[in-house]
Amino acid sequence: MVRNSLAVHTRRWLLAALSIAIATGTSACTSETSAGDPLADRPSGAMPVETLTVVSAPAVPPAITRKTPAKVIINLETREVRKRLADGVEYTFWTFAGTVPGPLLRVRSGDEVEFHLNNHPSSKMPHNIDLHAVTGPGGGAASSLTAPGHSSQFTFAALNPGLYVYHCATAPVGMHIANGMYGLILVEPKEGLSPVDREFYVFQSEFYTTGRHGETGLQPFDMQKAIHEDPEYVVFNGSVGALVGDNALKAKVGENVRMFVGNGGPNLVSSFHVIGEIFDNVHTEGGTLANQHNVQTTLVPAGGSAIVDMKLDVPGTFIIVDHSIFRAFNKGALGMLAVEGAENKTIYSGKQNDVVYLPEGGGIQSIAPDTAMSVERELPRGQLLARGAQVFAANCAACHQLAGQGIAGAFPPLAASDYLMANKERAIGIVLNGLNGAVTVNGASYNGVMPAVQLSNTDVAAVLSYVRTSFGNKATDLVTLDDVKKVRAASAAKH
Amino acid sequence: MTSLVKRCLPLMTLLMLPALIAAPTRSAAQTPPGPAAPASLPAASLYMLRASWTSHQGRTIDLLSLRGEVVVLAMAYTSCTMTCPLITREMLAVQKALPPDLRANVRFVLASFDPARDSVAVLRAHADKMALDARWLVLRAPAADVRQLAVLLGVRYRQLPNGDFDHSNIISVLDGDGVLRFQSPQIPADRPALVRAVTAAARSSKR
Amino acid sequence: MPRTNTPRAILLLAALLGAMASVVRAQRATGALYQHIAAGRYRPIFAAGVSDSGVAVRTFLLATLPVTNADYLRFVTANPEWKRSKVARVAADSSYLRHWSGDETLGPTAPPTAPVVNVSWFAASAYARAAGGRLPSTAEWELAASRFRRTFANADVLSARVLAWNGGATPRTQPAVGLGIVSDDGVGDLHGLVWEWVDDFNAVVTSGESRGDSGPDAGLFCAGGAALSADPSNYASFMRYALRGSLRGSYSLSTLGFRVARDIDAATTKRRPR
Numbered sequence: 011m012v013r014n015s016l017a018v019h020t021r022r023w024l025l026a027a028l029s030i031a032i033a034t035g036t037s038a039c040t041s042e043t044s045a046g047d048p049l050a051d052r053p054s055g056a057m058p059v060e061t062l063t064v065v066s067a068p069a070v071p072p073a074i075t076r077k078t079p080a081k082v083i084i085n086l087e088t089r090e091v092r093k094r095l096a097d098g099v100e101y102t103f104w105t106f107a108g109t110v111p112g113p114l115l116r117v118r119s120g121d122e123v124e125f126h127l128n129n130h131p132s133s134k135m136p137h138n139i140d141l142h143a144v145t146g147p148g149g150g151a152a153s154s155l156t157a158p159g160h161s162s163q164f165t166f167a168a169l170n171p172g173l174y175v176y177h178c179a180t181a182p183v184g185m186h187i188a189n190g191m192y193g194l195i196l197v198e199p200k201e202g203l204s205p206v207d208r209e210f211y212v213f214q215s216e217f218y219t220t221g222r223h224g225e226t227g228l229q230p231f232d233m234q235k236a237i238h239e240d241p242e243y244v245v246f247n248g249s250v251g252a253l254v255g256d257n258a259l260k261a262k263v264g265e266n267v268r269m270f271v272g273n274g275g276p277n278l279v280s281s282f283h284v285i286g287e288i289f290d291n292v293h294t295e296g297g298t299l300a301n302q303h304n305v306q307t308t309l310v311p312a313g314g315s316a317i318v319d320m321k322l323d324v325p326g327t328f329i330i331v332d333h334s335i336f337r338a339f340n341k342g343a344l345g346m347l348a349v350e351g352a353e354n355k356t357i358y359s360g361k362q363n364d365v366v367y368l369p370e371g372g373g374i375q376s377i378a379p380d381t382a383m384s385v386e387r388e389l390p391r392g393q394l395l396a397r398g399a400q401v402f403a404a405n406c407a408a409c410h411q412l413a414g415q416g417i418a419g420a421f422p423p424l425a426a427s428d429y430l431m432a433n434k435e436r437a438i439g440i441v442l443n444g445l446n447g448a449v450t451v452n453g454a455s456y457n458g459v460m461p462a463v464q465l466s467n468t469d470v471a472a473v474l475s476y477v478r479t480s481f482g483n484k485a486t487d488l489v490t491l492d493d494v495k496k497v498r499a500a501s502a503a504k505h
Numbered sequence: 506m507t508s509l510v511k512r513c514l515p516l517m518t519l520l521m522l523p524a525l526i527a528a529p530t531r532s533a534a535q536t537p538p539g540p541a542a543p544a545s546l547p548a549a550s551l552y553m554l555r556a557s558w559t560s561h562q563g564r565t566i567d568l569l570s571l572r573g574e575v576v577v578l579a580m581a582y583t584s585c586t587m588t589c590p591l592i593t594r595e596m597l598a599v600q601k602a603l604p605p606d607l608r609a610n611v612r613f614v615l616a617s618f619d620p621a622r623d624s625v626a627v628l629r630a631h632a633d634k635m636a637l638d639a640r641w642l643v644l645r646a647p648a649a650d651v652r653q654l655a656v657l658l659g660v661r662y663r664q665l666p667n668g669d670f671d672h673s674n675i676i677s678v679l680d681g682d683g684v685l686r687f688q689s690p691q692i693p694a695d696r697p698a699l700v701r702a703v704t705a706a707a708r709s710s711k712r
Numbered sequence: 713m714p715r716t717n718t719p720r721a722i723l724l725l726a727a728l729l730g731a732m733a734s735v736v737r738a739q740r741a742t743g744a745l746y747q748h749i750a751a752g753r754y755r756p757i758f759a760a761g762v763s764d765s766g767v768a769v770r771t772f773l774l775a776t777l778p779v780t781n782a783d784y785l786r787f788v789t790a791n792p793e794w795k796r797s798k799v800a801r802v803a804a805d806s807s808y809l810r811h812w813s814g815d816e817t818l819g820p821t822a823p824p825t826a827p828v829v830n831v832s833w834f835a836a837s838a839y840a841r842a843a844g845g846r847l848p849s850t851a852e853w854e855l856a857a858s859r860f861r862r863t864f865a866n867a868d869v870l871s872a873r874v875l876a877w878n879g880g881a882t883p884r885t886q887p888a889v890g891l892g893i894v895s896d897d898g899v900g901d902l903h904g905l906v907w908e909w910v911d912d913f914n915a916v917v918t919s920g921e922s923r924g925d926s927g928p929d930a931g932l933f934c935a936g937g938a939a940l941s942a943d944p945s946n947y948a949s950f951m952r953y954a955l956r957g958s959l960r961g962s963y964s965l966s967t968l969g970f971r972v973a974r975d976i977d978a979a980t981t982k983r984r985p986r
Contacts (some may be wrong), residue, residue: 092881102879131807132882134907134967135951136958152929157958158965159807180958182950185875230876233947515729548801554834588934654915656833656961657802661933663915671917671935679915691931 048169048200049079057081057122064113067193067211068259070270071116074198079120086112088137088156088178089130095217095243096250096342098226103248104135104189106180107391110248111213112176112193114270119171119200124163125150131159135180138162142174142313143195151179160423171199173296175272184276188218188236190221190248192274194315199298206319207265207274212253214282214310214332214343215274216241223341239277244337246330253330261322263351268319275312281333282316283307284347286326293317307333316451324358325351334356386468388491398476401469406477409460414481420458422451425481434489437478438497441470467494520635546572551657552683558616558644561628566644567681575611575706576679577699580651580672582619583631588674588692593635595676595694600640602700607707613641616654618662618670620645659688678702681710736847746773746974747898751812754851754858757949767851774848774856775971777889777900778908780837781812782824784831789816793837804832807964825888827906827969833961836909836970847911850956854949857903859896867946870903874948877904882967903948907955909970916957 040305061083065071089108095101106112117123129137136157140149144166149155153164178191192215218236223243235241246253253259261267273280283306291300292308296315302308310316330345331338338344354358389397403412406424410416414424424430429451430437444462448455465473471489478485546552552569560566577596581589596613603611616624623631628643637643646654655662662672676694678687687696687702748771788794795815796808809830813819822828831839833847840846848856864870867906873893892901902908917933959965 090881102881134878134882136955147929155958157955157960157963158967159963160963181954182947185947185951189879228880230872230879233872351758441740551802553800553802580868585934652911652914653834653837659914659960661917663912663917671933673917674932674934691929692934693931 023196024338032191046350048171049119051200052079052122059083061085062115064107064115066109066113067109067111067190067213068253070114070209070211073202073205073209074116074118075202076118077200079122081122081124082117083124083126084115085126085128086139087128087130089397090133090134090135093343094249095219095229095245096224098177099219099221099224099250100228101217101219102136102189102228102230104133104186104191106139106176106178106191106193110190110192111211111272111274112191114193114211115176115195116198117168117195118198119168121168121197122165123168126153126163127154127156127388128161129156129158131156133497135186136494137178137186138180139176140179141166141176141195143168143170143172143197145169146439148179148226149176154414155180167336171197173197173270173272173293173317175274175313175315177274177313177395184236185231185233187274188216189231190215190217190274192272194270194272196270203268203317204300206268208261209268209270209348210259211237211270211272212246212259212330213248213272213274214244214246214280215248216276217245219243236276241278241341244278244332244341244343246343246436250342255346258327258346259330259350261347261349263325263349263416266319266321267347267353271308271316271318272308273310273312273314277312278332278334278337279312280310280343280480281307281316282310282335283331284318284320285329285331287320287322287328289320291319316354322349324354340378350376386466386491389468389472394472394488395476395479397469398472398474399480401465401473402476405463405465406473414477416451418454420456422449422454422456423481424477424483426449427451427459427485431478431485433482434474434478434485434493435497437468437474438489438494439501441465441474442494442498443501462475467491467498541664547682547684549685550683551679551685554653554657556646556650556653558646558650559582559625561625561632561643563625563629566642571612571614571679572683573681573710575681575682575703575710576614577611577676577703578614578658578679578686580616580618580662582670583623583627584619586671591692592674593637594677595629595689595692595696595699597635597637598696599699600664602696603703603707607704608640610707610710611640611703613637615641615643616651617643617645617680618651618655618664618672619668620651621645622668643687656686678706680706726956744898745776746972747919749774749852749856749859749899753879754853756851756854757946757953769849769851769855770782771976772852773845773971773974773976774852774897774899775845776898776928778827778906778969778971779836780825780889781818781822781828784828784839785816785818785824787842791804791838791842794838801962803834803962805962805964807966808832808835810964811966821885823885825890826886827889827901829886829906829966829969830964831909831968831970832964833909833913833959835964837911840970840972845972845974846968847909850910850915852973853902853908853910854952856895856897856899860893862896863893871946871948874903874951878948878951906969907952907965907967909968909969910956911957914961916953918957941981975979 057080057477059081063071064086086106087108088104088106090102090104091108092100092102103110125139127137127139136155138151138156140151142149144150150164152188154162156162174195176195178186180186192213194211194213201284218232218240219225219242220232221227221229221242243250251257271282289305289308290303292302292305293300294302294308294316295311296317305318308316308318326349328347329457330347332343350436371409409421410424411421416423416425422429429449438462442464445460448457450456468491471494472492475485475488477483478489519576552572555567557570558566558568577599579592579596581592593615600608600611617628623645625645628645632641632643658675658677660673661676662670664670674690674692676689676699677685678699680686686706687699689699751771752769753766754769792798796812797815799808807830811821811830813822818824837847858867859869864873886906889905890900892904894900895902917935
């Protein structure tokens with residue numbers, strides 16, 4: 011009885027312990043993945059009030075250092091501005107704060123944002139704003155439709171951290187976006203982002219003009235092209251060359267650099283790539299997780315974003331592109347990251363060698379003859395050896411090297427070569443017909459392919475005479491025309 | 506000279522006629538208050554723009570006559586089967602929730618979009634059906650005055666071919682001077698907020 | 713006749729003739745003051761509750777040109793409660809006539825022949841009434857503004873022209889009326905000069921969240937059914953629709969003027985406005 015009840019007790023105890031363990035384990039898992047309540051740390055009284063300083067792309071407001079929520083007042087003006095789209099090309103942009111893209115807004119998860127949308131009196135159109143960071147009807151658009159010369163206000167809580175697009179959503183929405191009304195709002199997680207040395211704001215978008223790419227003058231918006239998703243311009247930061255040359259992004263070797271990347275579309279998805287760099291971390295689609303590492307090219311959806319960071323190891327100009335490559339070279343989707351500092355040859359050496367490339371392969375090939383000495387005659391010794399040196403340099407030195415030393419394991423030496431000197435006819439035959447298979451030269455084994463060298467009989471005699479009397483080879487006789495002709499005839503008879 | 510002028514006078518008058526016609530002169534409607542309106546009316550008062558309405562009791566009402574009372578005002582029409590009855594119900598609930606000492610100072614006004622179908626008789630029947638007490642006014646006026654009131658309140662509406670109306674569900678609170686103090690934009694309304702707004706306006710009017 | 717009085721008489725006559733000429737000149741510059749707009753149907757941009765063929769519009773008269781600064785000055789002079797310094801704030805906001813130099817002075821940024829802007833709906837309505845007319849309805853205005861077959865090959869070309877105008881910057885000083893495109897009915901400057909007030913501008917039953925405008929928000933509006941966009945590619949109409957939806961009656965915009973409409977019956981009785 012006692013044993014039974016003990017067993018029961020033990021079982022119950024074990025069951026309880028197990029339940030507790032599971033519950034704790036589960037809640038631990040939950041707390042790792044859930045955001046918790048972003049408004050939980052709101053104070054009971056009033057929050058400190060700050061006004062957001064607005065800076066223009068590619069600059070970014072500084073990282074938030076406070077650890078508590080605040081009320082952030084944002085004043086954003088909408089204005090219709092005529093300015094440069096490309097050299098000689100002007101466009102009437104509809105903008106936030108006079109720039110394309112609009113400024114990057116930076117708040118912290120849990121902040122209360124008091125948003126003022128101010129529509130400049132010179133505007134022809136009403137405007138509003140949809141911030142993808144806002145949880146509420148239209149992302150704010152329903153509460154912010156503002157006539158020219160007027161101002162609207164609404165307040166929202168920045169709940170979810172992440173990098174979000176904002177854009178105008180007044181009818182016709184496609185046109186308001188196509189004319190440049192977009193930007194990014196960064197809601198930092200409560201713990202902030204990992205520290206980096208430099209942050210940049212790069213925003214891709216398209217423009218649909220009546221004139222072709224490059225056609226000068228004030229270009230109107232072309233609705234048909236927009237509907238057919240066929241832009242004339244695909245650019246970073248609102249114009250061709252906005253991030254090029256003097257306007258390149260600048261950084262230093264050794265720095266950790268972060269880019270807040272946005273894509274306003276209105277239509278195209280971006281294949282974002284920095285030539286010569288690899289993204290160490292990518293927050294795909296601007297989410298809170300650095301969910302991918304070592305990425306070459308990341309997709310940025312239209313109306314979406316990505317956060318990338320990379321450590322800059324070597325100096326140089328790194329080209330920023332949409333890797334749908336004709337957009338980069340023909341429509342303007344090209345920017346630059348100019349990195350200064352000391353070189354690191356281990357990581358990147360720069361060009362080391364620039365030599366003649368003679369293709370080789372699995373079979374014996376012929377090298378085209380030098381036509382200068384096609385006239386056949388017996389040369390006197392001095393001329394023969396001089397000619398031989400020339401032929402050697404032009405035809406043999408690439409593999410056997412200038413001093414005839416060869417390359418260990420690849421090309422056998424001609425210098426003091428027992429194999430060469432052992433048989434004159436065999437040497438002539440190798441020059442005329444090539445050699446395939448294992449040979450032992452000066453005690454070392456070589457198993458490569460030497461191509462037949464197409465030389466005139468005179469040149470064969472000259473180069474072999476030269477080699478056999480150079481590089482420590484001590485032939486007493488020269489190779490004559492007859493020697494060469496005899497071997498040639500014998501080879502021809504064989505085949 | 507005078508004889509010349511005398512002879513030319515009729516001609517002059519005739520010739521001046523086009524100039525006189527081209528210059529629009531004072532009109533009766535849509536002008537800020539005439540001598541009857543006190544100069545102390547605040548600039549933001551809706552009563553600055555005059556219009557004449559007829560109540561469900563057949564009386565002519567100038568909205569200015571409501572000065573001194575807090576007015577809870579909405580626009581609807583009797584044939585409406587959708588939100589209009591709900592708007593009225595919200596207003597009735599607000600009336601019931603008011604502190605008793607303030608009830609005598611607050612008016613509840615329904616202005617009709619639909620003068621064509623909402624005759625005085627129809628309005629009276631409607632008021633009876635909804636059990637609207639003496640604090641209530643159900644009003645009709647010509648289409649131009651209806652448009653003016655709607656624009657003043659920010660109420661949007663349009664008439665459909667079958668005679669019905671699409672319209673905003675806004676309930677407005679005007680203080681004793683006719684200044685817009687609060688608006689509830691949707692149905693269901695935020696009743697506590699409406700009651701608070703009416704109470705605050707009523708107490709400040711009393712002073 | 714006494715000789716000493718003749719020069720004065722001549723002066724008077726000259727002044728009279730001058731006045732006559734200026735009135736006649738004004739009329740000639742505008743042609744007829746009103747144009748006949750024949751009855752038709754207008755398909756609203758949001759075709760809620762209307763039959764497929766749209767809203768019926770009866771024949772009416774529409775002013776040939778928008779109201780000018782000079783026209784409006786005459787109105788203000790005759791109706792001093794509409795002076796900038798006197799107007800009730802509920803009837804016109806603080807931008808009212810801000811491009812004028814003074815209550816009754818136009819100044820360099822308000823040429824007499826330019827369209828008057830910075831006037832509220834209440835002000836425009838009062839002017840129209842004083843002129844013996846009214847503001848046109850949306851249907852009337854849009855119907856008149858769609859009739860351009862003589863000038864533009866089709867509606868798309870017209871739409872592209874309107875979009876191009878919207879793409880340009882707002883001029884600091886408006887140009888004169890009467891220099892722009894003329895419709896088939898002889899009405900000038902319906903496009904390309906200024907936006908224009910309509911009587912029922914607040915018939916836009918939407919919330920400003922234009923992507924949800926496939927049906928009015930049931931909490932905000934008591935509405936009969938879905939509001940489907942009749943022609944999603946008619947951007948020019950969308951823009952006017954969006955603008956009207958953003959306005960309140962007291963607003964004064966630097967790109968918004970108006971013109972007067974009249975019923976056919978009112979015109980034929982030749983009533984003299986009081």
